Amino acid sequence: MxxxxxxxxxxxxxxxxxVTELKFKNLYELIVCVMLSAQCTDKRVNLITPNLFKAYPDIKSLANANLSSLKSYIQSCSFFNNKAQNLIKMAKAVYENFNGEIPLNEKDLKSLAGVGQKTAHVVLIEWCGANFxxxxxxxxxxxxxxxxxxxxxxxxxxxxxxxxxxxxxxxxxxxxxxxxxxxxxxxxxxxxxxxxxxxxxxxxxxx
CATH class of the missing domain: 1.10.1670.10 (Helix-hairpin-Helix base-excision DNA repair enzymes (C-terminal))
Known part of the structure; x- marks a missing residue:
């Protein structure tokens, strides 16, 4: 038409x-930012993440995070209780099922806690320039x-x-x-x- x-x-x-207004330096930071941004503004996420990534700079540290400590970093984000649980589960799955490497295909991304189709597609769009x-x-x-x-x-x-x-x-x-x-x-x-x-x-x- x-x-x-x-x-x-x-x-x-x-x-x-x-490109996205989310601020990230690597694939790990990108997936965390996108998970946090669900029903939350990018502006808010960008205020949260500097201290969050200082405390948990990689997948391993996030997989081993204490839930209540993690919540304290993201409590100004909407649905922070659920998001904190999903972030730890996501990091553990990446560490255990994908040798600590965040997968870059839709099926494997969607197997991670807190990662639905939209989140998977945004990660692939921003990191790979995927036609999604x-x-x-x-x-x-x-x-x-x-x-x-x-x-x-x-x-x-x-x-x-x-x-x-x-x-x-x-x-x-x-x-x-x-x-x-x-x-x-x-x-x-x-x-x-x-x-x-x-x-x-x-x-x-x-x-």
């Missing part, structure tokens, strides 16, 4: 090879406002976007995240500044 192609081209033009789409709250909202998907779940929305866009999915994912975060916001979207306004028929549109 011509309109969908225009949307794709405008995303790629307005966001030149965008990942659907968070921003991507879900943007894709529905732009009538790219009517799906009820993030997984089904991801299928729609993958079918429509086909390639450059890694960049399109991150472009849609940033677009949803700063322009097509949940409340008071900045429609007057939007480069897709002429292609948008959303009921949320503010003129």
């Amino acid at each position: 011509k309109r969908n192609l225009q949307i794709k081209e405008l995303f790629l033009k307005n966001f030149d090879k965008p 789409m990942a659907v968070d709250t921003h991507v879900f909202r943007v894709s529905h406002r732009l009538n790219l998907s009517k799906a009820k779940t993030p997984e089904a929305t991801e299928e729609d976007l993958t079918r429509i866009f086909k390639d450059n999915l890694n960049y399109l994912h991150q472009a849609m995240v940033l677009f949803g975060r700063y322009t097509c916001k949940a409340k008071k979207p900045l429609c007057k500044e939007c480069f897709l306004s002429h292609l948008c028929t959303s009921k949320d549109k503010e003129i």
Whole structure:
């Protein structure tokens, strides 16, 4: 569809090879950041992780972490109790099942505690530049406002976007995240500044 192609081209033009706003130095830090970012802002995660990574600089130290101590580092993050448990379980599984090396394929990543499809895809997108789409709250909202998907779940929305866009999915994912975060916001979207306004028929549109 011509309109969908225009949307794709405008995303790629307005966001030149965008990357995540999460701050990380290696694959271990990336997977921890992405796990923490579920239903939490990247800004909040970036405030938490410097001290967290000082205390637990690698998979081994995280696998051996004391649960209550770990919680104290991430308690300002949403769902920190669950996340602390999953982080330790994830690290133990990496250490025991993958010789301490975080796997870089979807199936093995999803076998880790706290790593669903979205988290696995974001890790592969950011670390490998994999041609995957990942659907968070921003991507879900943007894709529905732009009538790219009517799906009820993030997984089904991801299928729609993958079918429509086909390639450059890694960049399109991150472009849609940033677009949803700063322009097509949940409340008071900045429609007057939007480069897709002429292609948008959303009921949320503010003129």
